[in-house]
Amino acid sequence: MPETIPVTLEEAIRLHPADLADRLQRLEPPQARALLKRLPKNCAASALAEVELDRLPELLSGFDPARLADWLPCLPPADAADLLQHLSAAARRNTLAALPPEQAGNLRALLAYPEDTAGGAMSNRFIALREDMTVEQVHGLLRERALEQRADDITYLYVTDAAQRLVGIVSLRDLVFRRPERRIEEIMARDVKSVRADTDQEELARQFEHYHYLGLPVLDAERRLVGVVKASDALEIARKEATEDMQLMVGLSGEEHALTPWRKSVGRRLPWLYINLATAFAAAAVVNLFEGAIARWTALAVFLPIIAGQGGNAGMQTLTVIIRDLALGELSPGEGRKALLKETMLGLINGLAIGLVVGVIGYLWKGSAALGLVAGAAMLLNQLAAALSGVVIPLGLRLLRVDPALASSIFLTTVTDVAGFFFFLGLATLALRLATP
């Protein structure tokens, strides 16, 4: 990563667009805008394509539609559509109006797909062939296109019928190998994997990893070829989805980075902290129920952090495994019961192993066999509660059609705190009753 030093125009032009985008994001927005204005349009556009999407609105505010319309044609269409999506509705309309009609139409077609679907991730710049072309004709076509097209890496060419429906695929490698007089229909593969434009992008990334695709054609509802997604797009999606899942788990909405301005972060974090506070009061209410027992036996208070800490950690282990497997498609819906059985087994074993240690230490530290027994038993029960909720919470969220990661660590610690305190203080109350008939 480059250091955050002002960059001269000459340096900026020599940088890789991805590195230039890094610099732009590290500058104060007015400085970044000033630099953008002075850059050659190709250079500015390709750097904008690499800027984090949530930084675009700030960076682009203040540029007039004519300037934006000047940049857009330099971009791969998917990036141009992303950029438009992050303008205000008025700026988007004006910019599209300032573009040549054909380009504007193209972009409007892409804008119609939600951002988190295959349609939102695809490029609609691809080369489609007809079955009856010869290898030689295709070579000619590619030579022609080389002049008008950007140096996008092409690995596959797609074969469509008269109705634009996908019928086959030819790898560029095949084209090089085959004799010029061969016809495309003789050399194309007919069994083509594809995705629907409305496929969720998480599912898309899963398929790329599972099948090692370099590119995947995207079809509309009528099975017409409308675009292509590349492996590098899938990599970006997989990274973003993983970040999102990690952050959602702990209660962070939207993608946040270490250097996201604190004003934005407050709005993303504080609401979840308040929700966590409400759940913490629920746990406190359980302790409050047993205030009488604590008044008689203050050593109980000393063990509260141990009950809460162990339940939370064990539950987080289970939760993390389940959420990640759901995201990667490694756990099919029918396998929830299997996972639950395994985690129950683990909860039992870990519960016994930890309960025993806590019980013995409790006895040695506080000199009370009753405290040792109560703490050990509560620990066993709490480990079981942690294991169960680590499976049930994400699967439940999924049944509700919410992201299984959503604030799940907050819900989980609520269960482990409430259940743990209830077991521990409830058993302690019983012990107190037995001790004082």
Added chain:
Amino acid sequence: MPETIPVTLEEAIRLHPADLADRLQRLEPPQARALLKRLPKNCAASALAEVELDRLPELLSGFDPARLADWLPCLPPADAADLLQHLSAAARRNTLAALPPEQAGNLRALLAYPEDTAGGAMSNRFIALREDMTVEQVHGLLRERALEQRADDITYLYVTDAAQRLVGIVSLRDLVFRRPERRIEEIMARDVKSVRADTDQEELARQFEHYHYLGLPVLDAERRLVGVVKASDALEIARKEATEDMQLMVGLSGEEHALTPWRKSVGRRLPWLYINLATAFAAAAVVNLFEGAIARWTALAVFLPIIAGQGGNAGMQTLTVIIRDLALGELSPGEGRKALLKETMLGLINGLAIGLVVGVIGYLWKGSAALGLVAGAAMLLNQLAAALSGVVIPLGLRLLRVDPALASSIFLTTVTDVAGFFFFLGLATLALRLATP
């Protein structure tokens, strides 16, 4: 994901290797081995290449070296090397001895690279050209190679000098476009991005995402071309690294899945739970210090879960953002101070916002202004401690050259519990002293 139903030989042969691997992993190992034995060797080998690496030893135990040596040549060399790496040392030696000498030598070369480096992820099957070849000669070469080589997707060809040093790159697309009489040195790009074989695979995935590579050449210490990494490999690495980071954070060593057998999971989770237990006892010891105060004022015990819960959640928010940015290379080493400043600001604001609510509720619930004041102030201080430790712990682990994610949530909750209880119970003790002169 397919359901976990026994699969017939005919079905198995028709499945995509990645799907067949899924089935194999869902069968009991003896059934899976029986199926593998009956499969055609190409089919068995390509499915084995898709099996999770940590499942390989179990699946392959019991096959003799001759059978393994029969499968290996059907695999891309990187996968064959992975497979060998997961055999016992004796089985590996015997299998290599059963292979033709050239293939064995090739695989030994790959085995020399650690698994988590570019060398471990690369394939050493690539096509190298010389500068003085013509486009037509290269076409001829590719046609020849088409017969002997597997249908790996090729996007780039690499140009090397007499000493095997990389001097240029030609995209397959360029080859199709250019006239047959052009020489490679005229059309190749000389500014080739590459990685060293010892590059960490996390860094490798970062570069793929940052620069959208489809493939990246790998050089040894003498800058000789030794292999190629593809975008689909980088996607797999990125997925694995994200899983590892999420799991390391909560104390899970090794990649665990929902259906990993519980016997394995116990060994991965229980040691961390014991470490967490030790830290929980540290927090308990702090509470123990103040047992006298709690005996006089039991309402204090009721607020312990709130202090711990809020500190833990806020700290996890910070920690997750920092760890993810470190993994993605979004936070450069020089920017730690900036991140610390931002988080301190957030800790202050969130601390005031939450401290106020906790203070008011504490006063209303327990009717004690002193309790409200103490709880509110402790909350503010604890939010600050959470913010600081969320930045300092991962950066500190990194300075120690350990993965910044390693058990970081365990360390973090130790800090927030210990600091939180100390602030809260310490302030309460002060309040008690002031109240009873």
